[in-house]
Amino acid sequence: MSDKTPVLEMRSVDKSFGPIDVLHEISLRVHPGEVLCLLGDNGAGKSTLIKTLSGVHKPTRGEILMDGEPVVFESPRDAQGRGIATVHQFGGTYPLMSIGRNFFVGAEPTKGWGPFKVFDRKTANETAVKAVREFGITRIEDGDRLVGGLSGGERQSLAIARAVHFGARVLILDEPTAALGVKQAAHVLRIVNEAKKRGLAVIFITHQVMHAMTVGDHFAVLIRGAVAADFRKGEKTREEITDLMAGGETMADLEAQIEGYMETHEGHVPQAN
Amino acid sequence: MSRQSDSRSFPVSLGSIARRPEAGSLVGLVIVYTFFAILGGAVFIGAPGWSSWLNIAAEVGIVALPVGLLMIAGELDISVGSVIPASSMTAAIVSGHYELPAVVGIVAALGVGLLVGFVNGYLVVRTRIPSLIVTIGTMFAVMGLTLGFAVLISGSTSVFLVPDPVTKTVLGAFIGGMFNVSMFWWAGFAVAIFYLLHVSPIGNWIFAVGGDRESAHNAGIPVKWLTVSLYMLSGFAAAFVGVLQLMTYQSAQVAAGQSFIFNSIMCVVIGGVLLTGGAGSVIGIVIGTMTFAIVNQGIFFSGLDPNVGSLIIGALLLGAVLSNDTFRKLALNYATKKS
Ligand SMILES: Nc1ncnc2c1ncn2[C@@H]1O[C@H](COP(=O)(O)OP(=O)(O)OP(=O)(O)O)[C@@H](O)[C@H]1O
Numbered sequence: 024m025s026d027k028t029p030v031l032e033m034r035s036v037d038k039s040f041g042p043i044d045v046l047h048e049i050s051l052r053v054h055p056g057e058v059l060c061l062l063g064d065n066g067a068g069k070s071t072l073i074k075t076l077s078g079v080h081k082p083t084r085g086e087i088l089m090d091g092e093p094v095v096f097e098s099p100r101d102a103q104g105r106g107i108a109t110v111h112q113f114g115g116t117y118p119l120m121s122i123g124r125n126f127f128v129g130a131e132p133t134k135g136w137g138p139f140k141v142f143d144r145k146t147a148n149e150t151a152v153k154a155v156r157e158f159g160i161t162r163i164e165d166g167d168r169l170v171g172g173l174s175g176g177e178r179q180s181l182a183i184a185r186a187v188h189f190g191a192r193v194l195i196l197d198e199p200t201a202a203l204g205v206k207q208a209a210h211v212l213r214i215v216n217e218a219k220k221r222g223l224a225v226i227f228i229t230h231q232v233m234h235a236m237t238v239g240d241h242f243a244v245l246i247r248g249a250v251a252a253d254f255r256k257g258e259k260t261r262e263e264i265t266d267l268m269a270g271g272e273t274m275a276d277l278e279a280q281i282e283g284y285m286e287t288h289e290g291h292v293p294q295a296n
Numbered sequence: 297m298s299r300q301s302d303s304r305s306f307p308v309s310l311g312s313i314a315r316r317p318e319a320g321s322l323v324g325l326v327i328v329y330t331f332f333a334i335l336g337g338a339v340f341i342g343a344p345g346w347s348s349w350l351n352i353a354a355e356v357g358i359v360a361l362p363v364g365l366l367m368i369a370g371e372l373d374i375s376v377g378s379v380i381p382a383s384s385m386t387a388a389i390v391s392g393h394y395e396l397p398a399v400v401g402i403v404a405a406l407g408v409g410l411l412v413g414f415v416n417g418y419l420v421v422r423t424r425i426p427s428l429i430v431t432i433g434t435m436f437a438v439m440g441l442t443l444g445f446a447v448l449i450s451g452s453t454s455v456f457l458v459p460d461p462v463t464k465t466v467l468g469a470f471i472g473g474m475f476n477v478s479m480f481w482w483a484g485f486a487v488a489i490f491y492l493l494h495v496s497p498i499g500n501w502i503f504a505v506g507g508d509r510e511s512a513h514n515a516g517i518p519v520k521w522l523t524v525s526l527y528m529l530s531g532f533a534a535a536f537v538g539v540l541q542l543m544t545y546q547s548a549q550v551a552a553g554q555s556f557i558f559n560s561i562m563c564v565v566i567g568g569v570l571l572t573g574g575a576g577s578v579i580g581i582v583i584g585t586m587t588f589a590i591v592n593q594g595i596f597f598s599g600l601d602p603n604v605g606s607l608i609i610g611a612l613l614l615g616a617v618l619s620n621d622t623f624r625k626l627a628l629n630y631a632t633k634k635s
């Protein structure tokens with residue numbers, strides 16, 4: 024598979040915000056029909072990385088290639104136009120807008136001609152409701168309902184359904200399963216597998232080893248903005264992956280620390296503060 | 297699924313009315329009109345009453361519509377208060393002082409409005425300074441420039457213009473001696489902006505930008521372009537009102553227009569637009585404007601103390617915000633299906 028041209032490739036990409044260097048020398052490739060799992064601790068730079076791939080940020084140095092050709096994404100719209108659909112970690116839905124309108128923000132279906140294009144509410148509602156119902160959210164029947172009345176997971180499902188609908192070549196999901204129930208999370212994993220079968224390239228960010236191991240073909244671990252490990256499925260054990268995701272510390276050490284704490288504090292776990 | 301089609305066949309169910317953002321405002325309008333109809337009597341219910349509040353409503357309404365769009369997109373525009381006199385003064389100087397054709401003065405005046413709007417929009421998207429501050433700044437700048445140029449060119453703070461008959465008829469006549477033509481222009485603006493917000497796909501962008509600016513940008517909406525355009529629309533509308541005023545009263549005053557700042561915001565908020573952006577409707581803004589104008593003129597017809605009028609407007613504003621919140625909650629929790 025790796026002999027094919029990657030759909031998206033980053034070559035020595037750096038990203039800084041003023042004096043803050045967030046990404047260093049990132050080189051990654053993602054091929055059609057392949058799932059790249061991006062792993063790493065909080066603040067490692069995962070969201071920043073996918074934002075440079077979806078046109079939100081421009082790399083400070085280095086280049087991005089699409090189908091082997093260097094590209095510069097001028098805006099999120101530009102990246103979308105090239106078939107890259109992203110579900111960002113936060114936001115993505117608008118509570119005071121209807122389900123149908125939410126689904127099509129920025130890509131509204133229209134009818135009519137010339138300057139008299141009309142937002143096609145019926146098509147928007149039908150498509151959106153169908154897409155979320157396929158996600159197992161069968162409680163939703165009315166595309167005119169406001170999204171603010173949905174649960175967090177239902178809203179997340181809406182955002183993912185939207186990306187799947189528009190993602191022609193690359194699907195980027197930033198912690199898509201974080202807010203989801205067991206059934207919906209399983210469905211997202213199924214969707215990822217389906218997208219992969221259809222030949223899409225998928226970039227999937229998660230903190231859950233199980234989810235990563237279920238769908239990932241290729242794993243990249245970020246530690247403090249640099250690629251600390253880049254390996255394929257089967258090359259590392261679950262324990263090794265877990266350790267890498269914890270930012271290089273071994274889970275066994277972390278567990279030992281917690282146990283040590285509990286012994287000295289009469290069975291209480293450490294308080295997060 | 298059959299239930300879904302059931303609810304479709306009753307488009308005016310209680311739920312779908314409560315879900316409309318203007319529901320609260322409509323209740324307010326009915327209460328206010330009834331109140332002043334009782335106090336003001338036959339004169340207020342008749343043509344003199346209607347013309348007096350419609351004339352007020354038309355002028356503030358033309359400004360309130362684009363100010364409402366901006367508020368839905370999460371922005372404010374205070375500068376309209378000085379764009380109105382700047383536009384009147386520009387047209388009066390060009391066509392009155394220099395005696396150029398009226399159309400030249402009108403184009404120049406509208407150009408001033410578009411320019412101020414562009415500067416507002418540019419500063420807001422470039423600096424991300426809150427638009428309240430930016431537009432207060434441009435309001436004072438434009439006010440100073442208007443005064444400066446008026447005195448410099450005409451040597452006075454008010455400039456006269458006698459419009460030609462066609463211009464007067466189109467932009468400044470009173471039909472039946474009572475109804476100013478501005479109300480037709482208001483209706484025109486309302487239809488155009490209704491189309492923009494509720495029918496064209498751009499409306500979706502405006503709601504999305506006001507709902508969550510960053511997500512809207514990530515979703516590919518040209519947020520900066522949209523913001524600048526909305527400011528230019530509001531500058532244009534304010535300048536248009538300046539032209540209407542000049543053609544109606546045949547003189548331009550440097551200090552006219554300050555009342556439009558709060559009045560336009562009040563109409564928009566009474567009309568159910570969410571101050572923080574993301575929700576609102578054109579029908580609501582029109583209803584809010586009518587409510588405001590009815591109170592404003594009803595006081596006069598009912599012989600109440602003007603101070604009571606201010607009190608009523610203040611109470612109305614609070615009441616509107618509270619009831620709009622309630623109706624918004626209803627809308628959020630509303631589902632077509634109960635089971
Ligand atoms: N616009 C920005 N300006 C300055 N610093 C930023 C900006 N965006 C991100 N950062 C910094 O970059 C670092 C990486 O952030 P990022 O959101 O990419 O982490 P992440 O790996 O997605 O973490 P998490 O798992 O918590 O989502 C953080 O230290 C953050 O403060």
Ligand SMILES: [Mg+2]
Nearest residue numbers: 069070112197
């Ligand atoms: Mg993140």
